């Protein structure tokens with residue numbers, strides 16, 4: 001586990017401790033190397049006496065699976081030094097984008113390429129599903145947290161041909177752990193508690209091209225998205241409100257049927273009964289995605305709300321789900337579906 005001292009790394013370790021088929025090997029970090037894991041993540045009691053190692057390829061290469069949870073720009077060089085037989089699951093952005101132009105527009109490091117995209121439930125046209133790309137893969141790019149919540153919210157409508165490819169608008173609120181663990185003044189408790197604020201406004205957030213890539217794949221044509229993230233005074237969770245224009249002929253019944261059919265057999269994605277609305281509190285600590293879909297008949301728009309835990313289905317849960325698929329294990333193994341409430 002590389003990046004074990006971070007939020008995503010800590011969540012992967014929490015999930016692996018409850019997984020029946022994984023044993024935790026090396027745990028590595030950067031500035032925290034040499035520290036006890038128990039001092040960095042006091043909640044990971046069974047691993048408390050492990051000492052964080054420096055992140056190097058030799059330390060990581062003797063394992064069947066390596067999870068990378070590093071700041072973007074650091075995964076490529078490390079992964080290139082790991083044997084091809086090692087399953088590498090990257091939680092960073094480095095290998096998510098298929099377009100080099102998108103990468104260079106939104107990121108400040110060299111383009112590393114793209115790996116199979118780790119969102120198993122992502123629908124495409126003609127009934128295709130991303131899961132089929134992940135069985136047996138030895139390199140997988142775990143999606144970003146916002147792209148997970150937003151893409152799963154809207155993909156069924158694009159895959160079913162019900163939505164217009166333009167005028168897609170998303171406003172999403174995230175808990176502060178989405179920004180990682182390093183100290184940043186605007187993430188101090190005194191700044192965040194009792195306040196909400198937007199960031200990356202005006203199309204500047206790095207998850208925009210990833211969301212567009214996913215929805216374009218679902219639609220089979222280019223989709224553009226206006227995406228505005230906001231910071232919410234909670235440690236975990238993303239609530240995404242996603243709206244798009246309905247194509248003529250699409251109505252309340254066809255919309256509901258498309259979403260319910262897309263996720264009828266999915267273990268982790270559930271369309272709630274009509275009248276119930278997703279809440280971040282319901283998915284804390286779980287790999288569960290809650291969705292509700294409504295039609296604004298006056299404006300001819302669909303409104304989909306999704307809730308995920310950014311650290312679980314939005315990162316670490318997806319990473320473990322992808323590892324299960326890559327290794328041919330049951331996809332749901334070791335992954336909680338029940339949240340922590342209240």
Ligand SMILES: NC(=O)c1ccc[n+]([C@@H]2O[C@H](COP(=O)([O-])OP(=O)(O)OC[C@H]3O[C@@H](n4cnc5c(N)ncnc54)[C@H](OP(=O)(O)O)[C@@H]3O)[C@@H](O)[C@H]2O)c1
Nearest residue numbers: 003005006007008029030031032069070092178180181315
């Ligand atoms: N947080 C989320 O909700 C979330 C969701 C989806 C994806 N992700 C992605 O997951 C990755 C990790 O995010 P995070 O939230 O866990 O960040 P984080 O809390 O800041 O943790 C970053 C980790 O990377 C290590 N690190 C920093 N610089 C390094 C370097 N030069 N070489 C090796 N290791 C280095 C840190 O070690 P030290 O602490 O010892 O310095 C720490 O273990 C990021 O790419 C992020 O975009 C995060």
